[in-house]
Amino acid sequence: MAEPILQVRDLRTHFFADEGLVRAVDGASFDLHAGQTLGIVGESGCGKSVTARSILRIVERPGRVVGGEILLRRRNGQLTDVARLPSDGAEMRSIRGGEIGLVFQEPMSSLSAFHTIGNQLIEAIRLHSDLGKKAARARAIELLAMVGIPRPSQRVDSYSFELSGGLRQRVMIALALSAEPRVLIADEPTTALDVTTQAQILALIRRLQQERDLAVILITHDMGVIAEMADDVVVMYLGKEVEKGSVDAIFHAPRHPYTRSLLRSIPSVLAAPRSRLATISGSIPHPLSRPAGCPFHPRCAEKIGAICETTAPAETVLPDGHAAACHLLTRAPATVPA
Numbered sequence: 001m002a003e004p005i006l007q008v009r010d011l012r013t014h015f016f017a018d019e020g021l022v023r024a025v026d027g028a029s030f031d032l033h034a035g036q037t038l039g040i041v042g043e044s045g046c047g048k049s050v051t052a053r054s055i056l057r058i059v060e061r062p063g064r065v066v067g068g069e070i071l072l073r074r075r076n077g078q079l080t081d082v083a084r085l086p087s088d089g090a091e092m093r094s095i096r097g098g099e100i101g102l103v104f105q106e107p108m109s110s111l112s113a114f115h116t117i118g119n120q121l122i123e124a125i126r127l128h129s130d131l132g133k134k135a136a137r138a139r140a141i142e143l144l145a146m147v148g149i150p151r152p153s154q155r156v157d158s159y160s161f162e163l164s165g166g167l168r169q170r171v172m173i174a175l176a177l178s179a180e181p182r183v184l185i186a187d188e189p190t191t192a193l194d195v196t197t198q199a200q201i202l203a204l205i206r207r208l209q210q211e212r213d214l215a216v217i218l219i220t221h222d223m224g225v226i227a228e229m230a231d232d233v234v235v236m237y238l239g240k241e242v243e244k245g246s247v248d249a250i251f252h253a254p255r256h257p258y259t260r261s262l263l264r265s266i267p268s269v270l271a272a273p274r275s276r277l278a279t280i281s282g283s284i285p286h287p288l289s290r291p292a293g294c295p296f297h298p299r300c301a302e303k304i305g306a307i308c309e310t311t312a313p314a315e316t317v318l319p320d321g322h323a324a325a326c327h328l329l330t331r332a333p334a335t336v337p338a
Helices: 048-055 090-098 117-127 133-146 165-176 195-212 223-229 247-252 257-264 306-310
Strands: 006-017 020-032 037-041 063-073 079-081 100-103 183-187 215-220 232-237 240-246 315-317 323-325
Touching (some): 006 048, 020 048, 037 223, 048 063, 048 183, 117 165, 133 165, 183 195, 195 215, 223 247, 240 247, 240 257
Parallel strands (some): 037 232, 183 215
Antiparallel strands (some): 006 020, 063 079, 232 240
């Protein structure tokens, strides 16, 4: 296999608030290859979006990357540790958009209501190229057509509030791809969209990935989206990576109780009518009151005693490369479901 485009190693991003230290990301590691989709999944507040913002170095204060490596293989083959670059430096600005594109979670709040979508596209295009204004406008119209926006030569002069949610999301994808990056991060790209539009947006991302050999990081809480889109999966809980592996391994042989709980909560067309949907007991602890030991133990129905409550589990790597951080894998392997 070719060298990965992006390697994240033990990424740690903390927020230094007046109330205390918030470990928003507390140890995430993964590789991303060209043409591959990596799904990052977990409940709200698990650190998924902060991971994406850390890669692009756009974490808002009082947060900052405090440890780990973010190794990006540039177009020229050079390996750059993005975590070591000044977040407001020229090199980092060239990487944002130029090497890594980001589709934000909320297109309505991410797009300016005071500028046309064409002006916003033209600005992004000219930031990373030598095109003049007229050529950049032509390129903006081309991008709008590429992402499936009807009548792009007219829509280029529209404002974001004149577009539907699905069209705004397509504009966000066009913006993210305006400088032809090799990595695309899609942060909850189908949030607040109806089912039909969700399917269209996911199909668009898949088509663009195939055409451009894009490496995609797909951040979502929807396991159905993960099953449809991802090649490999990272499961996060309370800022920690608790399990990772191929999508088949995660869905057919999950090793962490949290992953199994997420899978049980997926609605099934085979369920008995009016049956109650499975839920995960309790809620994510407050980030300033993190539990000792395994972060999931207060909600875990499979915990095996004091060790889960006092000792953080180390990651166990299985022969097939599937990995999970759970004491069940090391202390009582016979009890782990297949």
